[in-house]
Amino acid sequence: MTAVLSLKEVGIRYDPDPAAALAVRNVTLEVHPGETLGLVGESGSGKSSLAAAIAGLLPRQAATEGRVTFDGVDMAAMDASAQRRLRGAKIATIAQDPFTSLNPVVRIGRQLVEFQHWRRDLSAAARWARAAEMLARVGLSDAELRMRQYPHQLSGGIRQRVAIAAALLVNPRLLIADEPTTALDATTEDQIIDLIRAARAEMDGAVVFITHDMGVVRRLCDKVAILYAGELVEAGPVDAVFAAPRHPYTRALLACDPAGIAEPSRNLPTIPGTVPAPSDLPPGCIFAPRCDRALAICHRTRPQRTEVGPGRAAACHLTGAAA
């Protein structure tokens, strides 16, 4: 089956100087139709950079390397306007704060009608009806009232539902949700997660869900990709990775937080030390300075990503032993 999204050795550099450090390096992963991929990592690990690269939202001066393929089509083979059209028609994003995607001075209904500008086959009235129907589908029983309101008149949870409705109106092939529940209380978070799960089940496509929260990954995702300091350190099916993590960083994330396995937690646990800056990476394994199992080789040589099970990969010198 062709992947909805495939990244092959993707790197991202914000500084236009080709000699500058890459903020994201060598990321390879795939998401297939029907899958939800959890992209996890501490702050600064590169989650949002990857999402921006996929959605075509990196700053103009940023450079990318490697290959991004969407439904089998290599993005690099298209010119900029064809890329924009494809992304506009097929990729929708939900941000942590829907204020960033909703216009504060335009009523919700008008915004939802405008989001459907590509549906030239529909009249304004039909787009309005479709928007109201979508709001009802995301659980807003008073859709017509909401359509007449401005974003600031809505609570955070309702704004996020509106943002999800807006994303689904595009009928996306890929939905990218960038920490959509971080600003919400636990009950609202649960509702939004259920909603994204239901949306995925209805979509003919896939979801990339960015989060700090391993508990959410366990509840929502089929696959997980764990980023550390701009590199993918482990990836694979959620059940397998959570049952037997193969990278000490993944294990540390789960072990620092015993509830993370049995029960959802809201935040990444604290691991002593900090994530290195892209310009100041250690010479060997990027996690070695914080790894309680590091050997001499870990401080000298960067480990290669290796297959460690069906659909699983990890980049660790200890991979075999650490199992």
Ligand SMILES: Nc1ncnc2c1ncn2[C@@H]1O[C@H](COP(=O)(O)OP(=O)(O)OP(=O)(O)O)[C@@H](O)[C@H]1O
């Ligand atoms: N616009 C930018 N210009 C320069 N560097 C950037 C920019 N955005 C991100 N970076 C750098 O890229 C690296 C990855 O950051 P990114 O924001 O993608 O991480 P993240 O995992 O999404 O973090 P957070 O959870 O805090 O959003 C960091 O070193 C960061 O400083």
